[in-house]
Amino acid sequence: MHELSLCQAIAGVVKPHAAGRRVDVVRVQVGALRQVVPETLSFCWTLVRDHQGMNGAELELELVPAEVACRACGEQSTIASRWSVYCPRCDSPDVAVVRGEEFLVTSVDVT
Amino acid sequence: MGRFHRHDDGTVHSHDHDHDSHDHGHGDHSGYDTGTERIEVLEAIFAENDNRAAVNRDAFDRNGIRALNLMSSPGSGKTTVLGATLDALAGEFAVGIVEGDIATDLDAAKLAGRGAQISLLNTSNGFGGECHLDAPMVNRALSGLDLPALDVVIIENVGNLVCPAEFEVGEHAKAMVYSVTEGEDKPLKYPVMFRSVDLVLLNKIDLVPHLDADIDTYVARVREVNPTAVVLPVSARTGEGMDAWFDWLRAFVRN
Numbered sequence: 001m002h003e004l005s006l007c008q009a010i011a012g013v014v015k016p017h018a019a020g021r022r023v024d025v026v027r028v029q030v031g032a033l034r035q036v037v038p039e040t041l042s043f044c045w046t047l048v049r050d051h052q053g054m055n056g057a058e059l060e061l062e063l064v065p066a067e068v069a070c071r072a073c074g075e076q077s078t079i080a081s082r083w084s085v086y087c088p089r090c091d092s093p094d095v096a097v098v099r100g101e102e103f104l105v106t107s108v109d110v111t
Numbered sequence: 112m113g114r115f116h117r118h119d120d121g122t123v124h125s126h127d128h129d130h131d132s133h134d135h136g137h138g139d140h141s142g143y144d145t146g147t148e149r150i151e152v153l154e155a156i157f158a159e160n161d162n163r164a165a166v167n168r169d170a171f172d173r174n175g176i177r178a179l180n181l182m183s184s185p186g187s188g189k190t191t192v193l194g195a196t197l198d199a200l201a202g203e204f205a206v207g208i209v210e211g212d213i214a215t216d217l218d219a220a221k222l223a224g225r226g227a228q229i230s231l232l233n234t235s236n237g238f239g240g241e242c243h244l245d246a247p248m249v250n251r252a253l254s255g256l257d258l259p260a261l262d263v264v265i266i267e268n269v270g271n272l273v274c275p276a277e278f279e280v281g282e283h284a285k286a287m288v289y290s291v292t293e294g295e296d297k298p299l300k301y302p303v304m305f306r307s308v309d310l311v312l313l314n315k316i317d318l319v320p321h322l323d324a325d326i327d328t329y330v331a332r333v334r335e336v337n338p339t340a341v342v343l344p345v346s347a348r349t350g351e352g353m354d355a356w357f358d359w360l361r362a363f364v365r366n
Binding site: 002005006009010012013014017018021024028033034035038039042043045046058059060061062063082083084085086093094103104105106107108109110111 | 114115116117146147148149150151152153154155156157158159160241242243273274276277298299300302303306334335336338339
């Protein structure tokens with residue numbers, strides 16, 4: 001819903017690292033538990049980058065599946081459900097989310 | 112899940128395999144002899160918001176204030192809940208309200224004169240209006256409150272079950288109003304919001320006899336995504352169940 005402002009935030013993170021050089025690729029990790037719509041984010045990026053002096057910079061999204069560590073059965077598993085973070089092995093709600101909430105710029109390619 | 116990106120011609124695709132460099136015929140990403148340099152960044156995209164949220168939380172803490180971020184869909188009854196809360200508790204402790212709305216001061220007007228300080232925050236500046244409150248917006252709204260005089264600040268977020276869940280604003284706890292007229296499937300459809308909160312006020316329970324649903328089903332659906340949240344069935348209109356919410360708020364403020 002607010003992917004346009006997210007793209008502005010991404011540009012804000014990238015700029016100091018680029019330090020005036022041409023930005024070719026921006027790599028962003030998006031966890032499955034984030035409410036970011038990859039298609040929308042990519043589209044908004046094509047609008048935002050030109051205004052931020054990053055014409056042509058490609059946004060590459062790495063989608064990270066959600067994983068939980070279960071305190072009941074001790075197992076760590078990937079979860080496929082879009083809503084439940086219960087342990088998929090033993091159905092316990094006593095879990096810690098270990099992956100899937102990422103939303104960060106991992107690296108940029110500059111020339 | 113792999114990688115996903117969009118090309119300038121509008122095509123979008125994802126790769127199921129990971130690879131560090133690739134070339135789809137629009138520029139050389141190989142990293143060899145082109146002067147291309149890869150810079151590791153590893154910075155959270157919400158870092159700027161989260162830094163400002165920490166500033167807000169610090170301002171609350173320095174003034175001995177507890178802050179609650181109150182979220183919900185539009186029309187769930189947040190403002191009615193707050194009105195009833197002020198009528199019951201405004202004499203007991205000093206309440207400040209940050210009233211977030213895309214446009215209008217209708218909600219602020221409903222709460223005016225009921226014993227609280229109110230700072231109105233319209234988010235409609237610019238392109239269509241923001242769908243949530245973020246930490247810099249709340250920071251601006253705090254200048255409209257006399258913080259040293261307050262015990263608790265309730266931040267009434269923009270009505271929306273998606274975006275507000277993503278933005279920390281400096282609160283000590285998150286709560287939401289979820290009304291039975293929204294249907295019992297909402298926790299499953301908006302799990303990020305329901306998972307983020309410490310308390311769910313299940314509102315409008317006076318309407319249950321008119322609906323094909325029962326309170327247990329709503330509570331069970333909340334539990335599926337959030338096993339630990341406190342769930343309190345209430346009717347802000349009739350007052351049913353509201354004492355439990357007032358007690359929760361008292362304990363929160365004294366914490």
